[in-house]
Amino acid sequence: MPASRDDLMEFFDSLGIKVTTVDHEPVFTVAESGDLHELIEGGHTKNLFLKDKKGRLFLVVALHDATIDLKKIHQLIGGQGRVSFGNADLLMEVLGVTPGSVTPFTLINDREAHRVTPVFDAAMMRHDILNFHPLSNDATTTISRDDLLAFARGCGHEPQVLAVSEEAQSAGL
Template identity: 50%
Template sequence: MTETVSQAPNSDAPKTAQDLFRFLDDLGISHSTKSHPPVFTVSESESLRDEIPGGHTKNLFVKDKKDRFFVLTVEERASVDLKSVHKVIGASSRVSFGSPEKMLDYLGVIPGSVTVFGALNDTGNNVTFVLDEDLMSHEIINGHPLSNDATTSIGRNDLIRFLKATGHEPLVLKVTG
């Protein structure tokens, strides 16, 4: 006789915005979220600037030759030199963009929705999160809550607390030019 163990349905399913909000609430972290039409580029999201104060983010999901993955979170208009950023973030080689499959596996998001809040889905600690120093000069940081049809605002210190609570020690480095 064999015994089967049943797993909860969708136990490996990516966490949702509601899961994120519950996690933040459980940590006592203040946050606010504004829904909007899906945005895929910085240009599309600029119309929200008057409605949502704070530093707005651009997130790059990159990897090095040893398959170490990073999320670089920078101000939306900042530029990152992908030819030299590896020296700053401690990558083993020049970085390239990570695949959509790894993005979904590790962060639980699809292209156009990369976010620092994806740390909630990276339970295997496969990704290093890098916050740009210039972005961290803002009191409030804004990012997608695991989908690109809303923007969640959180205090910069609370963002670091959130990352640590997910098991990630964020790096705050100057990665923009």
């Protein structure tokens, strides 16, 4: 059974991580979340659940307006051949959420199998405060950059911080 929002909040507490959460109408795309950017301080994000030719899974997390070249990203993240989006069934099986609710917080559902490699864009990681869905797209949870890393490590993952967006690459990050 995938973790619930309450389970996630308890896990944050167990790690000593302080977060704030704002409830709102469900948003399914980055475009739909535009109004929230003015209401909630910090970097707003998008999350890509990707699979390479050998079946390796990646969760790429970047700023909401980042430009990511899906034809080349495999070279940056260590994928075998080009990547494609993981389908909804695989997403639910591995990370316990439906499309539109993908977030790095889904790593809570991959604590045992470690099937997913988290990749955090270097440009995003320049923000002190970041925003993600708390396992469902009807709320936004704000967390510090350092606590995001502590959360991922608490789930047994060592996230790769890489310049995967064109913005990060052009800034030399």
